[in-house]
Amino acid sequence: MHLGQIAAQTPDKPAVIMAGSGRTVTFRELNEESNRLAQLLHAEGLRPGDHIAFMLENHPHFLAVAWAAQRSGLYYTAVSTRLQPEELAYIVDNCGAKAFIADASVETARSAPDVPLRLMLGGTTPGYDSYEERVAQHPPTPLEDECEGVDMLYSSGTTGRPKGVKPTLTKGPMGSQNILYGLLSLLFQPDADSVYLSPAPLYHAAPLRYSMTLHRFGATVVVVDKFDPEQALAAIEKYRVTHSQWVPTMFIRMLKLPDETRARYDTSSLKAAVHAAAPCPVPIKERMIDWWGPVLHEYYAGTEGNCFVYTNAEDWLAHRGTVGRPLLGEVHVCDEEGRELPPGTPGTLYFGNGPSFEYHGDEAKTAASRDPEGRGWTTLGDIGYVDEDGFIYLTDRRSYMIISGGVNVYPQEAENVLAVHPQVADVAVFGVPDAEMGEAVKAVVQPLSMDDAGPALEAELIAYCRDRLAHYKCPRSVDFRAELPRHPTGKLYKRLLRDEYWPTNRPATT
Structure with missing residues (x-):
């Protein structure tokens, strides 16, 4: 449905609830705020096909900004608030933004590159106009030539x-x-009575797209300011959440709460708890299904939108470890020369007969995502295999593969094992230089308590891994950190860790 239609039918219904403060934005307010901003952008000369960018925390107006661009026929780029000034400048310049909207609480945004229109929410700084003042000058009515x-x-x-x-x-x-509207309708059956919980930053693809799509159903979106395992459980109970989206690290943190804490919260309202972004260790998912029941749904996809692979809890239990079967795109597993591989053999995952995409302004990266034989298949760069029933299993990112003594090692296996150790809060496994083997397997661990870090825990973790995996797949050494560089959506910035160990002649990354 159209946001304006929903606002007309249920103007006072909550469209957005900020879980931390309880602040509510009704559908009428969301509709009018997005209309005012759309009118401002139009008055400033932006037309369908033009581009805006914005760098906001999980702010009550975040989705209004996105809806303003959506209903103006614009391209819009939500930028991570964790970026440094150089990274922000690269994205704003690369996307060709004609307008940039920033959150006053994000220090990096103050050094954003100059664009024709710069607006700041919650305050101003030199070079910015007040978002609130400029938007308030425009009518809350839709543009005459609205388009998606x-x-x-x-x-x-x-x-x-x-x-x-x-x-x-x-x-x-x-x-x-x-x-996405069709997929969600088919798989999760949301409706106007649904309540969707987004515990991750809205600037990430899945939270942003799912939140806006749930709005099209007339559903309420509950936004968590910053993920906290107990507060997320409290939000499920308080708002009677029916649909939610997670990443495996969130499951791990919730499962490591004391049993009495987890038992304190009622999660029975959940109809669909969707997870993606990274492979989920099998024991973690088993425990989540035991706890929440068969409401877990997993998918594998990417920002590129070239595929959508899905499994429900029942199929997963029959094919433990799978990320599902393709609902969008046809899977092909290929070796480095582009030859298709038989079931059970790992290779690069390509998808055909799905939506196409390009990497903006980068023909080389776009070309690298295509299969070598020119069959029109595209890849996200992941390694995996398909079983006899057509279920896909992820092995690792192609760029993370370790070659140790001529043997390919996929670090995701060791990460999945170590992640469930009771003293591990987070873990990354990657290759480091080794004079004899070329690369050696290294683990960097964030322990639950840094007081436990040391040789004894290192030896215990190595032995724990060797009891469960072939020894060549296990780390030969373990370093400890108080925190790992992980994106709020759950993705690990493994490159940043690995680069510390490869001061020169690092392996090439994509």
């Missing part, structure tokens, strides 16, 4: 420079259904 825009989001940069994924801009009439 689309997000152009950037990969999180875990393996190099962020890549802008530029989809086709249809400029269709407002209210046009997209692929």
Whole structure:
């Protein structure tokens, strides 16, 4: 449905609830705020096909900004608030933004590059106009020539420079259904009575797209300011959340709460708890299904939108470890020369017969995502295999593969084992230089308490891994850190860790 239609039917219904403060934005307020900003952008000369960018925390107006661009036929880029000034400048320049909207609480935003229109929420700084003052000058009515825009989001940069994924801009009439609307309708059956919990930053692809799509159903979106395991459980109980989206690190943190804490909260309202972004260790998912029941749904996809792989809890229990079967795109597992591999053999995952994409302004990266044989298949750069029933299993990122003594090692296996150790809060496994083997397997661990860090825990973790995996897959050494560089959406910035150990002649990354 059209946001304006929903606002007309249920003007006082909550569209957005900020879980921390309880602040509520009704559908009428969301509709009017997005209309005012759309009018301002139009008055400043932006037209369908132009581009805006914004750098906001999980702010009550975040989704209004996105909806303003969506209903103006614009491309819009939500930028991570964790970026440094150089990274922000690269994205704003690369996407060609004509307007930039910032949150006054984000220090990096103050040094954003100059663009024709710069607005700041919650305060001002030299070079910015007040968002509140400028938007209030415009009417809350829709543009005469409303049409659908689309997000152009950037990969999180875990393996190099962020890549802008530029989809086709249809400029269709407002209210046009997209692929995600159809998938959610088919798989999770949301409706106007649904309550969707977003515990991750809204600037990430899945939280942003799911929140806006749930709005099209007339559902309420509950936004968590910053993920905290107990507060997330409290939000489920308080708002009777029916649909939610998670990443495996969130599951791990919730499961490591004391049993009495977890038992304190009622999660029975959940109908669909969706997770993605990273492979989930099998024991973790088993425990989540035991706790929440068969409401867990997993998918594998990317910002690029070239595929959608899905499994429900029942299929997963019959194929433990799978990320599902393709609902969008046809999977092909290929070796480095592009030859298709038989079931059970790991290779690069390519998808055909799905939506196409390009990396904005980077023909080389776009070409590298295509299969070598020119069959039109595309890849997200992941390694995996398919079983005889067509279920896909992820092994690791191609760029993270370790070659030790001529043997390929996929560090995700060791990470999955170590993640469930009772003294481990977070873990990364990667290759480091080794004079004899070329690369050696290294683990960097964030313990639950840094007081436990030391040789004894290192020996225990190595032995724990060796009891469960072939020894060549296990770390030969373990370093400890108080915190790992992890994106709020759950993705690990492994490149930043690995680079510390490869001061020169590092392995190439994509």
